[in-house]
Amino acid sequence: MEKMKLCAPCLLGLEGLVAQELREMGCEDVQAENGRVLFSGGWNILARANLRLRCAERVLVLLGEFEARSFEELFQGVQALPWEKPLPVDGEFPVTGASLNSQLHSVPDCQSIIKKAIVRRLTDAYHISWFEETGPLYRVRFRILKDKVSLMVDTSGAGLHKRGYRPASTQAPIKETLAAALVKLVRLRPDGHFLDPFCGSGTLLIEAAMAARRMAPGLGRRFIAETWTGADKAIWKEERSLAREMALPGEGFLAEGFDIDPEAVSLTLENAQRAGVGKHIKAQIRDIKDFACTDQYGCVVCNPPYGERLLDVSAARDLCKTMGRVFTQQRGWSYGIITPEEEFEDLFGRKADKRRKLYNGMIKCQFYQYFK
Secondary structure: OOOEEEEEEEOOOOHHHHHHHHHHOOOEEEEEEOOEEEEEEOHHHHHHHHHHOOOEOOOEEEEEEEEOOOHHHHHHHHHOOOOOOOOOOOOEOOEEEEEEOOOOOOHHHHHHHHHHHHHHHHHHHHOOOOOOOOOOEOOEEEEEEOOEEEEEEEOOOOOOOOOOOOOOOOOOOOOHHHHHHHHHHOOOOOOOEEEEOOOOOOHHHHHHHHHHOOOOOOOOOOOHHHHOOOOOHHHHHHHHHHHHHHOOOOOOOEEEEEEOOHHHHHHHHHHHHHHOOHHHEEEEEOOHHHOOOOOOOEEEEEOOOOOOOOOOHHHHHHHHHHHHHHOOOOOOEEEEEEEOOOOHHHHHOOOOOEEEEEEEOOEEEEEEEEOO
16 A cells, blocks of 8 residues: 655644544654644555544645745746646646745745646646646645745545534634644543533534544545545545444543523534534533532533633633632542633632643633642
8 A cells, every 4th residue: 555645734732632643543654743743654544544633634645845945946846746646637736825934925926836837747747738627626735834845735625623513603612623632631531521611512522522432523524535536435434434433332421511602502412413422411501600510520621701702801801710719629620721811820819730832723822721
């Protein structure tokens, strides 16, 4: 089976978690870098990564890397890559990408030059001068970082956060990949009691239930690489079958959500049913000030509303103080709160036992953990 260089981009701060996921599923040459994790494998690994990765944004084939500080160097570097390997003669290949801290900073110009260089390479390979691009989609992605150019082909299509269970959501929802990462960071027990007192559309609850049951997040959707010319449907079928076999019944696991918005509670329950974890999730209308630790043990993870999203600054700070009062230190209970509030620990009333810098979209946050 052909071995490929692959790349899984991710939110900043999640590289270690993604690398761990890839190693656990048998990937080789796993190497974490800023904002992405490189690895290698055959078509089975490509399919497996798309189906099972919880914290990565997508899976890309890394066709090549080189340095370029001029448009001529960019053109020659792109043309030298074996584009005829992934791209058939009728393939559609739009080009998108980004440039950061590089001399080649104009993204539209880079897009145009990369497209022309690919066409030149394919012209030499297929001996034709015009490409209709009426066939399967091969989205070319480029990244230019500190003058280093990376050229990739997207295998996922829609981002991996598109699990298929959330067609609708509340205002300012947390991304599924970030929610899954928070669940991993708190080391959730498969028979545990998980709570989110600001549940919104239920993303944290659903990701927790799926993780507890070891349900592959990609089983409810399709991927663009499945449509490619020569794609081996038997490999995808086998990887889906293996992923289903890994799932646990999840007996004893409960995820409970609260929100002051009745629509959010309804959305949570609808999305849970759609994700196949409805029997593990409860949701009800309740204000944070009425939260209480009633069971012997529990794990609270939440993404409370804050000034930059939904509340004014004073209301968001009052919310931090309320959490400090109701999230009591109690044996068997742990709390994880993601927030951009820089004075959170002072408002909460206790220093965190552990904190980690993460990004919720473009907003720099800290994930504060209390477990002692």
